Amino acid sequence: MATKQETALSELAQPIHQTLSQYRVRQIQAVLTLLDEGNTVPFIARYRKERTGSLDEVAIRDIEDEAHRLTKLNQRRDDVLKLIAEQGKLTPALKENLMHATVLQQVEDLYLPYKQKRRTKATIAREAGLAPLANWLLTFPTGGLDERAAALVAADKGLPDVASVWAGVHEILAETFSEQAAFREWIRRYTWQHGELTSKLKRGAATEDEQQVYATYYEFTQSLKQVPPYRVLAINRGEREKILSVGINVDATSILQYGHFRLVGQHRGPAVEKVTAAFADAYKRFLGPAIERELRRQLTDQADEHAIQVFGNNLYHLLMQAPLKGKIVMGFDPAYRTGCKLAIMDANGRFLAKQVIYPHKPADAKKRAAATPAFKKLLEDYHVEMIAIGNGTASRESEEFVSQILKTLNRPVYYVLVNEAGASVYSASANARAEFADFHVEERSAVSIGRRLQDPLAELIKIDPKAVGVGQYQHDVPKKALDEQLDRVVETAVNQVGVNVNTASPELLTHISGLTTTTAKNIVAYRNDHGAFNSRQALQQVPRLGPKAYQQAVGFLRIIEGSDPLDNTDIHPESYSAARQLLTGLNLTTTSVGTPQLQQQLAKLNQQQWANQLGIGPATLADIVTGLSKPGRDLRDSMPAPLLRQDVLTMADLQPGMELQGTVRNVVDFGAFVDIGVKQDGLVHISQLADHYVSDPSTVVTIGDVVTVWVLSVDENRQRIQLTMKQAARD
Template identity: 40%
Template sequence: GIADIKAALDGAKFILMERFAESADLLQQLRNFLWTEGTLSVRVMTGKENEGAKFQDYFEHDEALKKVPSHRALAILRGRNEGILSANLIVGDPSDRLAPSPCEGMVAGFYGIEQKGRAGDTWLAEVVKWTWRVKLLTHLETELIGRVRDSAEDEAINVFATNLKDLLLAAPAGHKATIGLDPGLRTGVKVVALDGTGKVLDHGVIYPTPPKNQVTQSKAILKALCLKYDVSLIAIGNGTGSRETDKVVGDLLKENPELKKVQKIIVSEAGASVYSASELAAKEFPDLDVTIRGAISIARRLQDPLAELVKIEPKAIGVGQYQHDVSQPALARSLGAVVEDCVNAVGVDLNTASVPLLTKVSGLNSTIAANIVAYREENGVYKSRAELKKVPRLGAKTFEQAAGFLKISNAKNPLDSSSVHPESYAVVKQICANASRDVKSIMGDGAFLKAVNASEFTSEDVGLLTVKDILKELEKPGRDPRPEFVTAEFKEGVDEIKDLRDDMVLQGVATNVTAFGAFIDIGVHQDGLAHISMMSDKFIDDPREVVKAGDVVTVKVMEVDVVRKRIALSMRMSDNAEDYQAEKATPRGERKSKGRAPQRTHSAPPASETSGGGMAALFAQAQKKKSKRL
């Protein structure tokens, strides 16, 4: 039985709470209201100020829920997951946690509960308050912050995918003999010399940096390698010891006029260590040390970024925004699709492609890719695309899917060097026959090809768009969608963050382009940030309108925080550091609440907080906001 009146009322309260919370219409009204009017209130947890210093921008942060940008949402959620920050959904003044919520008025209004002085009105008002704070807010806060998180994850994955695409499609240096240097201090600088195809010619270790300081011997070794193998490029990894190694190489090139054609370039090491320790690298270079394999990867990614970076797990390349905070399966799917798109857009040379590169070609899997390479090693270079049909397990369907992306340099049939699919060779022959010319002579002849009437060569199997695509490819056969190769020159004497000065103008390379700006490598072992607001003289929605990952840019130093390792940059040369810092110091508005994380707003309210007269006011307040929106 029921013990007493209090027990009966408590039981009734919980029954009503369940019923009040069951209405889908009410939940949708509250959901819409919170999304429109809600504030994400973030505070530092008590005693976590020092431990969470990297999150200090969010120690006292309030922002409209629907306007929280992806990078900020993911940073806040990371801080919450690490126990540094609290993040709560509130409506109204963040500093007044005891104020009635307009949502309580919406619940009361939905069920026609009013304060009319009747005996049960105050009790019903209390039930409404409990329903909102204990049941509905908890559910809706989780749901709406989850919506923000999902949206932020989608954008972060998109940012990673776009950056990866830009990196994979970065300009290749081409078939030039290259020295790769993987810098190190105590362990020395690992050295490899590669020919124009990426084949290893020589390798070793030099010690130009402390503690050994074998500068003279190191220069002599590098000079000998440059002359012996007719080296054009020296690729220097951007890890520890990079600037010291760069200086040694720079001095070497200045001191030796015979090396004037040699260029030195700082190259991102991201993922090189992952590749060097991989099963693939061990199979490719079984007799070489892991550290030497890393230097090979650095040199090869300068020669052909796409061919080398496909060997590395995309996530290890590290061009993502909060990549570890997003759904890993979704990220893997997106990045995998990007890699395949890039490989197919550029095409693959059948006679130089590795198994990992071939695996990314449409229609091929790892088994068939391995068979293609094995056939090449056993029978010599491919002389025509038709030879692919002799490769084990490569059937007619696979040939149809892959052949257009597989090219043969200097092939006997010039069409085998182009992106024209073998199925369309007959169309090209027909065009040539009509003009009494051979294939080689029309390739690249823009004037002739533009004059061709595409509709004359259509058939049941070949549509007008296909013929137009064929003519376009013949106009620029084997065209590479990647840009011309250019390099950044880092400023001499600027090796560390402490060397930077306000208003200093520097060249750098965009390493990561996010929704809020671009991170730029300026050669001080810490990327600087050019915020989206400082990237152009005109308004832009997306930083990629101005810069892509891998682009060489000129920037100006606006502010340097050595302790927090933060560098503010501008891509507008008219900006100056003094104005930037003065504007930054201007308060953005009075802060409402201080210091510590508030208790959660949906904790159970004391009975004394409920006053019957407040219910009508709450409902009126909610109705007023609703009518404004309507």
């Protein structure tokens, strides 16, 4: 017999399916059950494919989010039903309407007439006994209005004359009309369909916008349905800075006609004018402003959500950039007065040496002369193969300095411009101080810049994602929602790649499925005390790493050169028995994992037959086959490699039509910014991304892509470079 919790999850699956019809009810119910059992999204996506029908992280999170939304809706509905029932006003029709509400706004609209509110003019009029007259007026009597009103004149009730009586009735009707759910829903929909978002320069605000940042929006009008998210956020920021006045324009004629049709219909007589006037006033004072606030909030919520998605998508591709494996790297943090900080890391990212040189003015001639031999000596003493130059202050001059020296060497050494956004944030953090306690902040930054080239994922997760500079208005969106999304992105990226448990930092381990800050630190502490882990099974000895956490985490933790070759695959230990049976059936052992011989046999495998023979699902077998074929595989190896350089360009070198290769640094709604080797990134506007129409730049390019571009124009004064990716530019 199903438990109460199982029944609740089953009942939740059907309404989720109505919204997310692309997923089957069975899949939704499986996801809800697995989440309820305490499984993480990465674990479910990787190791429970048979139960979910191979849903990925995005699909699982879609279902999780919709479950949260419906749970919140159901809770609010229950609260509203209880509150109205306590007032003795819950009719069967109202209850039915509430039960059929599918969004929170509908529930709130229905609850509005029963909501506790401050004393209003309408409240005072009701207390004076005018509600019956207001209700009678809605029957559209053919006469006797003033006589009925005169009977209610009472100076002690604030009703000294007939005019004051009708004023009170007017207030009751206006408030009543403004609280009717049907009116609010229709006007909201009509305004959304036909309204326009407008913005104007506030009187006297021109001096506050000296750079004319908001000049586009000094006289701006666009359909609500068509305003792109980035414009909404820009306009909102201009309004917050008191540069712009913003509103929604809509022709009220049709709205007033709708109110007349619904309230008056075919009625005639003296009551019509009073009812019509009350509805017009209700729209002007209550409905119109309320709907405007709601729709602007809706626009902002949609823009926030979009900006968060853009940031998340960019962050994912930034984290998933190909690592530069097996190279000795120098991190180069440029500066003028305080000198350039250098840090050298071995092929595994271990710090080797640091030094400060002064190749740029205002350093004196003696220090500048000493910079070249000191730099060359470091390159040769440590056999540096790659130089990662931060793209901040003095990067242009530092790039020229490095380029000139590389031309004098007898072996190939390359440099890469690395986005240093957030490096200073990390350098001043407690984690950086703990790792390099005796370093200056800038020296830690040089280490971070170098490691970003070696392993972007491992280094970038050490800092607040908002500091990496790949978003769009990320500082304007709700912090909680942004943090939640970025945490999800980091979790997805880290678990898709997996980590070497014997070299991973606590910061990296914290993002592994099932691990917490405490268990991540305990793994590192145990490793330091007992030496490198020789098997995944040894992780069970780590304090506070219980069976559930071990189950969720172990498949994403790699043991390189351990006692069992399967520990260097993404095969979960729960599938080791099936993997070994498969190897035995092929007359091989685990020592053959990753060999060409095994790969050839697995390529010819009848997977359905073997899945039946082993008693496992075909998806699980497919993952086992992949793991046996490619132990230690890294999804990032298929990503574009960093663009290596030996010579430098200046903006003065750029000419229209020039063909260049560059690295995509940021993707926003209106295009992509590309690093072409000069200090300033060039913009490929959305209209220049392809020969065909592009509605979303992220469908064409992602961060880290190496692309071919052509120069359209260069404005050195404004430091702007316009680029194109259209093939027609070759002609």
